[in-house]
Amino acid sequence: MLEIMEGSHAVAKSVGLCRPGVIAAYPITPQTHIVEALADMVADCSIDAEYITVESEFSALSACLGASAAGSRVYSATTSQGLALMFEVCFNCAGMRFPVVMSIVNRAMGAPLSIWNDQQDSISLRDSGWLQLYAEDNQEAADLHYIAYRVAEDHRVLLPAFVCFDGFILSHTYEPVDMLTRKQAESYLPPFKPYHRLDAADPISFGLFAAPDYYMEFRYAIDQAMKQARSIIPEAGTEFSEMFGRDYSGLTEAYRIDDADCAIVAMGSICGTVKDAIDEMRNAGKKVGLLKLRAFRPFPEKEVQKALAGVSTVAVLDKNISLGSKGAVALEIRDALYGSQITVLDYIIALGGRDVRKKDIATVVASAEAGVGDLFYGLREEVLK
Amino acid sequence: MKGDEAACVLFDAGHRACGGCAAAMAARFILEAAGKDTIIVSSTGCMEVFSTPYPETAWNVPWIHSLFENNSAVASGIVASLKKQGRKEKVIALGGDGATFDIGILCISGAFERGHDFTYICYDNEAYMNTGIQRSGATPYDASTTTSPAGKCSYGNPRPKKDLPAILAAHGAPYVATASIAYPPDLKKKVEKAVNTPGPCYIQIHAPCCTGWGFESEKTITIGKLAIETGLWVNYEMEEGKVTRVKKVVRKPVEAYLTEQKRFRHLFKPKRNDAEIAKIQAIADRNAEKFGIDIKLKA
Numbered sequence A: 001m002l003e004i005m006e007g008s009h010a011v012a013k014s015v016g017l018c019r020p021g022v023i024a025a026y027p028i029t030p031q032t033h034i035v036e037a038l039a040d041m042v043a044d045c046s047i048d049a050e051y052i053t054v055e056s057e058f059s060a061l062s063a064c065l066g067a068s069a070a071g072s073r074v075y076s077a078t079t080s081q082g083l084a085l086m087f088e089v090c091f092n093c094a095g096m097r098f099p100v101v102m103s104i105v106n107r108a109m110g111a112p113l114s115i116w117n118d119q120q121d122s123i124s125l126r127d128s129g130w131l132q133l134y135a136e137d138n139q140e141a142a143d144l145h146y147i148a149y150r151v152a153e154d155h156r157v158l159l160p161a162f163v164c165f166d167g168f169i170l171s172h173t174y175e176p177v178d179m180l181t182r183k184q185a186e187s188y189l190p191p192f193k194p195y196h197r198l199d200a201a202d203p204i205s206f207g208l209f210a211a212p213d214y215y216m217e218f219r220y221a222i223d224q225a226m227k228q229a230r231s232i233i234p235e236a237g238t239e240f241s242e243m244f245g246r247d248y249s250g251l252t253e254a255y256r257i258d259d260a261d262c263a264i265v266a267m268g269s270i271c272g273t274v275k276d277a278i279d280e281m282r283n284a285g286k287k288v289g290l291l292k293l294r295a296f297r298p299f300p301e302k303e304v305q306k307a308l309a310g311v312s313t314v315a316v317l318d319k320n321i322s323l324g325s326k327g328a329v330a331l332e333i334r335d336a337l338y339g340s341q342i343t344v345l346d347y348i349i350a351l352g353g354r355d356v357r358k359k360d361i362a363t364v365v366a367s368a369e370a371g372v373g374d375l376f377y378g379l380r381e382e383v384l385k
Numbered sequence B: 001m002k003g004d005e006a007a008c009v010l011f012d013a014g015h016r017a018c019g020g021c022a023a024a025m026a027a028r029f030i031l032e033a034a035g036k037d038t039i040i041v042s043s044t045g046c047m048e049v050f051s052t053p054y055p056e057t058a059w060n061v062p063w064i065h066s067l068f069e070n071n072s073a074v075a076s077g078i079v080a081s082l083k084k085q086g087r088k089e090k091v092i093a094l095g096g097d098g099a100t101f102d103i104g105i106l107c108i109s110g111a112f113e114r115g116h117d118f119t120y121i122c123y124d125n126e127a128y129m130n131t132g133i134q135r136s137g138a139t140p141y142d143a144s145t146t147t148s149p150a151g152k153c154s155y156g157n158p159r160p161k162k163d164l165p166a167i168l169a170a171h172g173a174p175y176v177a178t179a180s181i182a183y184p185p186d187l188k189k190k191v192e193k194a195v196n197t198p199g200p201c202y203i204q205i206h207a208p209c210c211t212g213w214g215f216e217s218e219k220t221i222t223i224g225k226l227a228i229e230t231g232l233w234v235n236y237e238m239e240e241g242k243v244t245r246v247k248k249v250v251r252k253p254v255e256a257y258l259t260e261q262k263r264f265r266h267l268f269k270p271k272r273n274d275a276e277i278a279k280i281q282a283i284a285d286r287n288a289e290k291f292g293i294d295i296k297l298k299a
Helices: A007-017 A032-043 A057-070 A080-085 A087-095 A138-153 A182-188 A215-244 A270-283 A301-307 A328-336 A358-369 B003-007 B022-034 B046-051 B071-085 B097-103 B105-114 B164-169 B184-195 B217-230 B262-267 B274-291
Strands: A002-006 A022-025 A050-053 A074-078 A101-106 A131-134 A161-166 A174-178 A252-255 A262-266 A288-293 A295-297 A313-318 A343-348 B038-042 B063-065 B090-096 B119-124 B175-180 B201-206 B236-239 B242-246
Touching: A002 A007, A007 A032, A007 A101, A007 A138, A007 A161, A007 A174, A007 A182, A022 A032, A022 A057, A022 B071, A032 A050, A032 A074, A050 A057, A050 B071, A057 A074, A057 A080, A057 A087, A057 B071, A057 B105, A074 A080, A080 A087, A087 A215, A101 A138, A131 A138, A131 A215, A138 A161, A138 A174, A138 A182, A138 A215, A182 A215, A215 A295, A252 A270, A252 A301, A262 A270, A262 A328, A262 A358, A270 A288, A270 A358, A288 A301, A295 A328, A301 A328, A313 A328, A313 A358, A328 A343, A343 A358, B022 B038, B022 B046, B022 B090, B022 B119, B022 B184, B022 B201, B022 B217, B038 B046, B038 B071, B046 B090, B071 B090, B071 B105, B071 B119, B090 B097, B097 B105, B097 B119, B105 B119, B105 B164, B119 B184, B164 B175, B164 B201, B175 B184, B175 B217, B184 B201, B201 B217, B262 B274
Parallel strands: A022 A050, A022 A074, A074 A101, A101 A161, A131 A161, A262 A288, A262 A313, A313 A343, B038 B063, B038 B090, B090 B119, B119 B201, B175 B201
Antiparallel strands: A002 A174, A131 A295, A252 A288, B175 B236, B236 B242
């Protein structure tokens, strides 16, 4: 049944339906509504979870790590500075193979301080070993949590997962969302079965130190698990599609790309604007399409190559910048298309919450067609003077 | 050792601690007291490194190490998970003084304020020993470390030890105690009491470090005893914020303790520094007065 819900509340409700045993929460804008909504559910006994009001994001994720090790399904949510404070624990969760699921309500990184949206926060954890899924709208943000738990907890994967959705643009926006029923959620996501757990009846040690003769093999195993997820995510997404009718079968999603000359590549809520802009450009006779990345980690290299094989130009919209280089998505796309004749141009866009409209997308496409790219889009020259 | 006795060794032989390592002794005593239904959460540090070089472990209880500063946050999550599952294992977070006094104090403060049912045990060897003897908030006044070295214009560490037991007692901890590896039965009694007291409890164990403090490895217990006998370390218990038991001694002058350790050598060589030794004696005197440790001998 469709309900009009704020993005944060849709996510919180889905998380509740995923039945985490332990939730560790710390407030930070624009994530706070999620942990408030979950606290309400715990206070009303509508979910049966231990809720730890930690003193920092660092402790939030550390508590999740401990609870996961003890055998519980766990949840936390954060953004921006909070995620940065978790940096060390993020690598640890992945290295110890704990399937923590965490919502990242994407926000810019300071300084200067900004509470508004871009994707620099989760992108900066690119190499930490977490799966990274990005949602275009509130429905997808809600649904990806079930899929994230399924994939993260799959014993063929056993890696933690970010479900990323754009701060304010999605988190604070009301949209119609079709929520699963409790029964549906239980049928899709079974109870957590830990691969190992801390247990006095079967004592094992977690988190040993590895000398140079062992360390590399651990890293290789994580990389293999991440690559394995390239097939497990579509598997879990396809099952979700079959059960509930919403299609998450791909690591990517193509929109009007089959005969396109120019393809836009993007992640997150901007894809909605891009789709509308494409419809207008198509009406004007331009052959433009979109390749939306749902998964950024693992990176869907083969899907990207296949989807973009027929285009001559790719315009990548990066809501992040690897300072001194390019946007993280453009770097990946260029790598995936290495050796082809396709021109890949990067547009750093919408940093710190700067608005993007359909006409901006049309301008980007026109620039790409003229071969002008690898730039910050929409800089205010008067501010730079 | 007989088979059933061997099964009782919860902190096993084969670890890589230095000969005479007090931290290793502490681990053994702690588990002898807490028993096999105990989950240990270790901080990064000597204990973690010498006991768990992959693929080996010295721990015959469930054990986890995550990071340097987060053992009490990890323990919070474990306690919450056990509660949710209706499980009854005891949880002990175990850290050195660097992890406890300095880098991990935020997580400890949070976990104590929230009142999780666990015991935090600090093995206090009074400096960062795993990285090679750098000062911490637990390093005593005038101890020479590699980051507070004695020199032409330095007498070593310029600050006294942080009073962490008082800080944690102020969080409302129901049970706080100090102990020493030189008094194993007392240490074990305190651990047993802590793990069986509901709520967050804290034990700080004096753990002399032969390599870091500069004494021969067979003298660990002697040094531990001298710390108590000079009043520079006091063994006490606090229940609900009040000191309830104190180990009393016939005090010796602090030199008896200081002269046994290279970290205080600069106070005696090349020239005896009476002014600084008097300051350390004053610390012992204040401890003695505060806790009432002096046994008055009849003339």
